[in-house]
Amino acid sequence: MVVIALEENQKYYTTGELKDRGYSYYKIGRMEENGQLHRINRTTYENLSYKGDENDFINAAAYVPDGVICLMSAARYYGLTNFLPDVVDIAIDRKKKVSTLPSWPEIKIFYFDPSRMDTGVTEITEGGDSFRIFDIEKTVVDIIYYRNKIGIEETSEVLRNYLKRQDRQIDRLYTYAKMLRCESIVRTYLEVLVS
Known part of the structure; x- marks a missing residue:
């Protein structure tokens, strides 16, 4: 099997991706010893020859591969808040566990039930890496749902910032609210802000 070199624009590789590129477990171990790779958890390695920009969401996704960027981190990504979070909010299924968290970026885990986890997820790719994030309407519904933790x-x-957007989809917002059993509070918030 031909071994394909690691990309300089991909910061993280899973063991499966390395195997697909022709690297044996032995070769992966040697690359770790030689300082080409750094193991961050059981399934993921950091490519130490990475030349791209740092991205907190991609770093968080490497440590929490089943996670989805959520709440105020997602709101910041979509330009819905001026708040600068000092942590990355990431949701995982409440039955899952995270074995290792980095010292940077600081990650705050939210445990969502499966119906909330599987709704409104989109994937963003930058360079050779990607992260999952809830779409804008799902983010707004989640923030309203968790308003007591986030702040009124x-x-x-x-x-307010969502309602100013030209690309807002109020029908989708209500669909998510109904699916996630928080339609009445979403409706109340909308009525107060629109009136």
């Missing part, structure tokens, strides 16, 4: 002022700011 922050929740109102996110919803």
Whole structure:
């Protein structure tokens, strides 16, 4: 099997990706010893010859591969808040566990039930890496749902900024709210802000 070199624009590789590129477990071990790779958990390696920009969401996704960027981190990504989070909010299924977390970026784990985890997920690719994030409407619904943890002022700011957007999809917002059993509170927030 022909071994394919690691890309300089991909920061993280899973063991499966390395095997698909022709690297044996022995070769992966040698690359780790030689300082080409750094193991960050059971399934993922950091490519130490990476030349791209640092991205907190891609770093978080490497440590929490089944996670989805959520709440205020997603709101910041979509430009719905001026709040600068000092942690990356990431949701995982409440039955899952995370074995290793980095010292940077700091990650805050939210445990979602399966119906909330599987709704409104989109994947963003940058260079050779990617991360999963809830779409904008799902983000707004989640923030309203978790308003007591996030703060009423922050929740109102996110919803006001969402309503100013030309690409908003109120029907999708209501669909998510109904699916996630928080339609009445979403409706109340919308009525207060629109009136």
